[in-house]
Amino acid sequence: MLGVIADDFTGASDIASFLVENGLSTVQMNGVPKRRLQSAVDAVVISLKSRSNPVEEAVQQSLNTLNWLQHNGCTQFYFKYCSTFDSTANGNIGPVTDALMNALDTDFTVITPALPINGRTIFNGYLFVGQTLLNESGMQNHPITPMKDANLMRLMDAQADGKTGLVGYADVIRGADHVKCCFDQLKQQGYRYAVVDAVDNVQLAVLAKAIDDFKLVTGGSGLAAYMAAHKSKNTPQKTQKTALLPTKADSVVLSGSCSVMTNKQVEAYKTKAAHKWLDVEQSLNNPNYADELYQWVIEHLNDDYAPMVYATVPPQKLKEIQQQFGADNASHAIESTFATLAKKLKRYGVKNFITAGGETSSIVVQELGFDGFQIGKQIAPGVPWLKALDEEVFLALKSGNFGSETFFAYAQEMFV
Numbered sequence: 036m037l038g039v040i041a042d043d044f045t046g047a048s049d050i051a052s053f054l055v056e057n058g059l060s061t062v063q064m065n066g067v068p069k070r071r072l073q074s075a076v077d078a079v080v081i082s083l084k085s086r087s088n089p090v091e092e093a094v095q096q097s098l099n100t101l102n103w104l105q106h107n108g109c110t111q112f113y114f115k116y117c118s119t120f121d122s123t124a125n126g127n128i129g130p131v132t133d134a135l136m137n138a139l140d141t142d143f144t145v146i147t148p149a150l151p152i153n154g155r156t157i158f159n160g161y162l163f164v165g166q167t168l169l170n171e172s173g174m175q176n177h178p179i180t181p182m183k184d185a186n187l188m189r190l191m192d193a194q195a196d197g198k199t200g201l202v203g204y205a206d207v208i209r210g211a212d213h214v215k216c217c218f219d220q221l222k223q224q225g226y227r228y229a230v231v232d233a234v235d236n237v238q239l240a241v242l243a244k245a246i247d248d249f250k251l252v253t254g255g256s257g258l259a260a261y262m263a264a265h266k267s268k269n270t271p272q273k274t275q276k277t278a279l280l281p282t283k284a285d286s287v288v289l290s291g292s293c294s295v296m297t298n299k300q301v302e303a304y305k306t307k308a309a310h311k312w313l314d315v316e317q318s319l320n321n322p323n324y325a326d327e328l329y330q331w332v333i334e335h336l337n338d339d340y341a342p343m344v345y346a347t348v349p350p351q352k353l354k355e356i357q358q359q360f361g362a363d364n365a366s367h368a369i370e371s372t373f374a375t376l377a378k379k380l381k382r383y384g385v386k387n388f389i390t391a392g393g394e395t396s397s398i399v400v401q402e403l404g405f406d407g408f409q410i411g412k413q414i415a416p417g418v419p420w421l422k423a424l425d426e427e428v429f430l431a432l433k434s435g436n437f438g439s440e441t442f443f444a445y446a447q448e449m450f451v
């Protein structure tokens with residue numbers, strides 16, 4: 036069984052959806068479960084909110100998760116981080132990878148954020164988003180983890196204990212056996228991690244074969260999809276594309292991402308639905324603010340499209356807000372308002388929640404208190420509908436840059 040440790044909740048649903056799409060029965064649990072695994076599955080994905088925590092906290096949470104996965108029958112492990120390698124110079128990708136490698140007593144792993152279907156590719160060890168380098172893609176303006184470099188070897192070396200080598204495109208296209216030889220050479224030269232080029236899915240399929248016996252694999256959801264396809268070939272009877280979908284019921288859109296794509300999605304959705312901007316100053320200073328937003332949302336629950344509360348702003352406005360209130364202060368206040376609002380709305384009876392942004396989605400799900408999810412139909416690559424395990428509540432946790440411009444409306448057009 037494959038055990039996945041995901042550093043945020045949107046990332047967890049991203050990888051879980053690709054595992055399911057490629058034939059592995061999968062359950063997604065929110066945080067380290069208090070009890071043993073209840074069902075027989077091929078993969079367990081555990082969502083953490085550890086991407087931007089202090090390093091020691093992220094390491095400890097990840098080790099606790101590994102421990103639970105080991106005690107529940109997992110034999111191979113995947114550390115899922117963002118396809119845009121979201122992290123600070125201190126971590127957490129490097130330190131968590133090192134801690135997991137030490138705990139698993141393994142001395143080599145791969146670094147593979149590539150997700151070609153969503154435009155994340157790697158060439159000569161540089162990470163691209165579409166046709167631009169990561170650090171020119173808008174990710175340099177990220178509110179919490181601004182990405183100022185696109186060179187994955189440099190990024191990893193800055194935060195990890197060991198050295199990072201490269202298996203370049205020309206080697207990858209020679210096939211899985213050759214890639215394995217490249218790994219051996221890198222190990223002999225003292226490298227502990229290999230960035231592997233992937234400009235399209237063909238290289239991910241090669242890599243999935245080459246790492247079949249690795250105890251620990253790290254990356255985005257792209258490689259995991261091909262690992263699942265590779266594994267499920269042996270058990271084709273398990274291939275089961277899911278059709279789980281929400282019914283038309285009270286719904287809300289909560290957008291806390293400031294990514295380039297979320298900005299476009301929010302603008303597009305404003306032309307269709309009632310919308311209200313979440314004001315940071317009010318969040319910080321008005322103790323009744325979440326209640327006021329709640330009242331506004333319930334007044335619009337019978338509209339054709341779900342009302343949207345959004346903190347989303349373009350880069351210049353974000354800079355001004357962060358200068359005025361401090362980046363951490365602003366983002367904590369916003370996250371906490373979204374969390375309180377979501378809790379009130381669930382209590383009121385809202386059944387479908389569409390949230391944008393990894394940190395935002397993580398805090399909302401934690402506050403709503405679900406143990407875990409069944410994975411439903413994909414709305415866009417990497418964004419499935421999720422059904423809470425013991426309740427008729429559905430969530431769509433959208434990673435910042437995923438989905439097309441019409442995502443919010445399209446997700447609701449799927450209601451049955």
Ligand SMILES: Nc1ncnc2c1ncn2[C@@H]1O[C@H](COP(=O)(O)OP(=O)(O)OP(=O)(O)O)[C@@H](O)[C@H]1O
Pocket residue numbers: 043045121177178179291292293294297315346347348353356357365366367369370391392393394395396433434435436
């Ligand atoms: N108007 C704003 N001013 C300041 N901070 C904001 C504002 N809007 C959102 N934020 C903060 O920015 C952060 C956005 O991170 P989040 O992970 O939710 O989105 P994302 O990074 O685009 O998504 P992903 O991690 O899935 O790519 C959150 O902490 C949020 O509270």
Ligand SMILES: O=C(O)[C@@H](O)C(=O)CO
Pocket residue numbers: 043045046047049050116117118119150255256392393417434435
């Ligand atoms: O890999 C991605 O891009 C997403 O799953 C994610 O982690 C965004 O938070």
